[in-house]
Amino acid sequence: MSNQSGVLYVVATPIGNLEDITGRARRLLAEVDLIAAEDTRHSRKLLQHLGVDTPMCAYHDHNEHAAATGIVKKIMQGGDVALISDAGTPLIHDPGYELVKQAHQLGIKVVPVPGASAVITALSVSGLPTDRFVFEGFLPEKQMARRRRLQDLARQSRTLVFYEAPHRILSFMQDSVAAFGADRRACLARELSKYYETVRNDTLAKLCQCLHSEQIPCKGEFVIVVQGNTKVQGPEEQEAVRILKILLQAGPLKQAAALTAEITGLKKNELYKLALDLKEK
Ligand code: SAM
Numbered sequence: 001m002s003n004q005s006g007v008l009y010v011v012a013t014p015i016g017n018l019e020d021i022t023g024r025a026r027r028l029l030a031e032v033d034l035i036a037a038e039d040t041r042h043s044r045k046l047l048q049h050l051g052v053d054t055p056m057c058a059y060h061d062h063n064e065h066a067a068a069t070g071i072v073k074k075i076m077q078g079g080d081v082a083l084i085s086d087a088g089t090p091l092i093h094d095p096g097y098e099l100v101k102q103a104h105q106l107g108i109k110v111v112p113v114p115g116a117s118a119v120i121t122a123l124s125v126s127g128l129p130t131d132r133f134v135f136e137g138f139l140p141e142k143q144m145a146r147r148r149r150l151q152d153l154a155r156q157s158r159t160l161v162f163y164e165a166p167h168r169i170l171s172f173m174q175d176s177v178a179a180f181g182a183d184r185r186a187c188l189a190r191e192l193s194k195y196y197e198t199v200r201n202d203t204l205a206k207l208c209q210c211l212h213s214e215q216i217p218c219k220g221e222f223v224i225v226v227q228g229n230t231k232v233q234g235p236e237e238q239e240a241v242r243i244l245k246i247l248l249q250a251g252p253l254k255q256a257a258a259l260t261a262e263i264t265g266l267k268k269n270e271l272y273k274l275a276l277d278l279k280e281k
Helices: 023-031 040-050 064-076 097-105 118-125 143-152 166-180 204-212 235-250 253-264 268-280
Strands: 007-011 034-037 056-058 081-084 109-113 133-138 159-164 185-190 198-203 222-226
Touching (some): 097 109, 118 159, 159 166, 198 204
Parallel strands (some): 133 159
Antiparallel strands (some): 159 222
8 A cells, every 4th residue: 555545434424313423424524535425416415514515426336346446546546535325324235345345455544434324223222132133134125035034034033123115114014924923022113313203112013003004104214123033942943953053063054954854853944044043143
């Protein structure tokens, strides 16, 4: 890296309430040479609100590779660049991965400027365990694929966090009831930090009903936090876990699941999912 090289700042912006911009983010956005924004028109409103007139360039999913190359070139020549997305923390279900990756490859200093992100904001008020969680982001749009993913997550003991679009929120919740059971607790976090902010912790069935009756409107932005699987395992499953743990130390996951199925008589695909969960723990 040359001594002249600049810095890439990854700057979080508000997820709704503009007061949530940090003092450091505001200062850096004014000081850098260039702001790489997911949508320059969208971000111009934020920058106008902040009284910042730093030049911007577009950095989004469709030009990620080429734009990243141009931006790192500018940084290598000594320019400081701030990466922002439309809302919240860049790269958290937003563009930026290619840019940060290329910056690291070239030895450019990458500095986080932390702030809001919907996943952490929702978790913090969900009333569900936060010590261990899995961020699943958006599930596939196609219903079959989405149902399969939810089914695969049914045994997961960690708290699950999802993003979902308003037009799919009801079917997402209905599919969650089918996969996780009506009594599983969850939290719907809607329009966080905005005027119509709603945070409701209840069973999946009750939350589904609230959406269906429009007590909670299917409008705006949603984060869904679902409690992990807390069901106590029966003796058969406990034995299968014991065997799986031993076999996972000795060989590949698929083989461990197949051998455990032979020993216990339990279903191979169920044991495969169980083995995946054990590996992740
Ligand atoms: N980078 C953002 C972050 O750090 O959270 C996420 C961007 S992602 C493209 C947009 C999704 O995040 C929305 O569809 C919604 O699921 C969630 N989200 C963003 N802002 C939100 C808010 N104020 N309230 C609830 N969910 C929000």
